[in-house]
Amino acid sequence: MQVIDAKGIYYRDLNQKVREAVAKGEKEVLLKNVNGQYYIGDGLNGESTITIEGVPGNDLAAFMDGPTLIVKDNAQDNISNTMNSGKVIIHGNAGDVLGYGMRGGKLHIRGNVGYRVGIHMKGYKKQAPVIIAGGKAGDFFGEYMAGGILILLNLDGEKDSRPTVGDYAGTGMHGGVIFIRGEVDKKLCGAEVGITDPDEEDIKLLKEHLTDYCKDFNLNIDEIMKGSFKKLTPASLRPYGNLYAY
Amino acid sequence: MSHNFHKDISGCGLAGIINKDGKRISGSSISKSLCLMNDRGNGLGAGYAAYGIYPEYKELYAFHIMYDEPACQRDTEEYLKKNYRIEKKEPMPTAPVESITISPMIWRYFVKPLSEKAERDAADLRDDDFVVRTVMKINSEIGGAYVFSSGKNMGAFKGVGMPGEIARFFRIEEYEGYIWTGHTRFPTNTPGWWGGAHPFTLLDWSIVHNGEISSYGINKRYLEMYGYKLTLLTDTEVVTYLFDLLVRKHGLDVLTACTALASPFWKNIDDLQEDEKNAMTALRMVYASALMNGPFSILFGHSKGLVGFNDRIKLRPLVAATKGKTVYMASEESAIREICPSPEKIWAPRAGEPVIAELEG
């Protein structure tokens, strides 16, 4: 395990050190005293696990292809931007625009997430990106979603009056699936979204992904599965077929 | 010609601190917080606003003025002398900073309007209105002179440079304030003009702002209808004047003003109870041209508090945190953590939902 003290280090130097460690074949890297450094894990491949203490800056795990990033605290915006594979685990909350155009891999967040989470996530060939958030989400959850799986759990219940998912959920959704634990108000969903109860297959799928999630955060899968889920899917693959004149 | 202007475009990072108990702290914290977001700026502008820094002159307006050359100073002071009692006048204390090679002449004045002077008699103006008029007059009519701060017991410090450089230049660690805001800027053109940096202030209002207001065109024309002269052609100027109009002149409370500027959607208004629905519907109708549309997050400082808010679909980031009597706001959580490693509460406000922190008592 290589330990890097990030205190006061500019992101370019820090990320250079991380890249060097990974290139050397280091499997475990610990970044201490991180605060605000951008692009950690950006474009990185391989199998390493990088643990981050502190709040990493924006564009964490952008274009990442393979490694595992574990953030012990909160994280900021634009995590897993166009990520290809690997895993990001965030023990705190995370910000806006998570998983933009994400094509594969997993993003597990223990806490709340901001606006536009899972925006334009897509599945490709065998890849299906997964984002699971344990808290609540802001508006535009799963906007333009084209593939993959988004799961929102609201594990901490009614801490405030906000609904589990914000307004315009799944707006423009044309692929993939969203599961939300608890009830979903149709008024908060985009026009393109259909709300159903998950079937047996879905429950199996959910359990599979959530088991992995629970391992990351030491949670009890059975407790979580006790809650009921709603499934959001696109009502049509081509929601705007009638928009254009001949 | 009011339509023939070139608008200034920029992106940015911002930070703010308020001690609700009025405890004054040095400017070094805000500078430290801001420096963490250096990558949100490009060295073409940074600045700070601080409240509570001139307790010994707190009844007087503190004018911070930049001059391109001595002639501008002469003209300006001539005007000031005619209309104000100048209690104190001095060059702005600065320190040499290696990377800052050119700077305007910067002076500060502590003044009080002379009530009996002709300029004032014409219109029955209150002190504040008269100061606003003075600022507009100097900024639009005396070329090369620019008033960048005009409030009481507060001041703005800004220029072309990175946040750390500007902080050192103005020696802001030597000031103590109960509210601080700061800004680092990423302008997409290269004006290299000190006045163009944030914060933008008018009287006690100070604004730092991140993003781009796409409704600038109509916001500007709306303000012009109420006599504001928009000389800077920046969004920040527009925001400041909008607050001035809505809060100071129209008497709206800060929350209502923020609601007008980043209003809820009709779909949500239609769902409200009758009274609130009528209130919101009227607010949107009447302040339609004041609606700030497009991506922004803003910190709005005034002598009694600090307000942070962002646009109605949250296209720009804003994070807020509390610890004890202190409230922090910034573009990024890490900027807060840099000066407050373990806040009691840290959250991202929702779209259009202002965080309002006011002095106690």
Added chain:
Amino acid sequence: MFKSLAVPEFLAKIDQIKCIKCKRCIQNCGWSVYAWGGDKVLIDTFKCVKCLRCYHYCPEEAITIEDNPVKYRSNANWGFYNIRNIKRQAETGGIPLTGMGSDMPYPVLFDSLLIDACQVTNPSIDPLREPMELRTYLGKKPAKLEFENGPDGKPKLKTKMPPQIKLEAPFIFAPMSYGSISLNAQKTIAIAAKELGIVMNTGEGGLHEDIYPYRSNIIVQVASGRFGVNPDYLNAGVAVEIKIGQGAKPGIGGHLPGEKIPLDIAKTRMIPVGTDAISPAPQHDIYSIEDLRQLIFAIKEATNYTKPVSVKIAAVHNVAAIASGIVRAGADIVYIDGFRGGTGAAPSIIRDHLGIPIEHALAAVDERLRQEGIRNEASIIAAGGIRSCADAAKAIALGADAVALATSALITMGCTVCGKCYTGNCSWGITTQRPELTVRLDPEVYAERLINLIHAWSHELKEILGALGVNAIESLRGSRERLRGIGLDSQTLDILGVKPVGR
């Protein structure tokens, strides 16, 4: 002997091989171009106006309508219409009439304005996935509001709001009276207005009982003829409009000849059957601005201040000062009709040569009201030549609160802008009262097409807002910064308050 020395404009031709002699063309033509000759269809091409009704109804596509190649010798100075009008005037001694808006090639400034779009510094917004608001309220707005705390701690409005017209999109249907258009055409528009959450305008011909069910989507008009006006009428709709003038014929009254006043129209206009319905050129109780004020408040009294009062004027040289006077006289809405606006009937001398375009007028009025600090006192409706959503968007950016459509609405009903509305023979059943023609226009069917049009324009408008990076129409309204003029001289740019492209 010749029929007329005025050469026909069009040649109607039937391909006799394709023709199956079904005689549909004969039935369909409102102008009697076709007649049955015993073994084939005969054509009187002098009567053809190229409305294309026959073309669309011929099952065999046997009909072509061509521009007559035998016009006159081409001459850049003496155009076809100059010569033809002289011939017609020589033959009749009368004033040539026209219908629809001017077809003269005056510059259309809408076509010289380009709209901005966002790149990098501010994001465009996806109008399909994110909220995009077109709702518009027309009426006087106070300059500021006062609130008090309600019992629930929520803000409660203290200021009393003046009455407003709520529109779900910034489009309204322009005034077209029953008489100038058929009842079915009016019904078509009423159905569409209601469905769309916008408003139509009765025009000056009164309110037919069949239109009553749509009253919450109707503006009633009071013009110089005062047809059908009584207290019930004033209170029937959501607003009252005083018509001073019309873009196509500023300063000119109206004249619906007695033979076009059958029972139903007579009833609606509250005049005897068969009498001429004359709208005097001015309102004879308005010879000055203070008289206008008197009428505005007479109407406000009669409606107990519950309806916004709109004043419709033609765009003329001094329009900015006039509009300012109208606002100061207490109007809640100023409706400005540009000189390219449509009409049922107008002398071509007036239609083609009097007034100014809506673009200039609108820009001047909006700017003037702002300079005087009274822009909030009234909403502005721009009309007279809105051909597309692009025109509408540009008008809104210049300062209009809403735009009014007439010709474009009629086009959805089949109108081909042939310009012969004044003949009363419209084959599409729009600008005619001949029962055999008006039955062709099924309101339910055609309303659907009109609704489609407004939906399409609304989508287009949202696309424009999205590209501009704003999500509410009020952020485009008056935002001239988002317009640029292409190929315009600096004075015109100045009047429009827009910069040239490249700046």
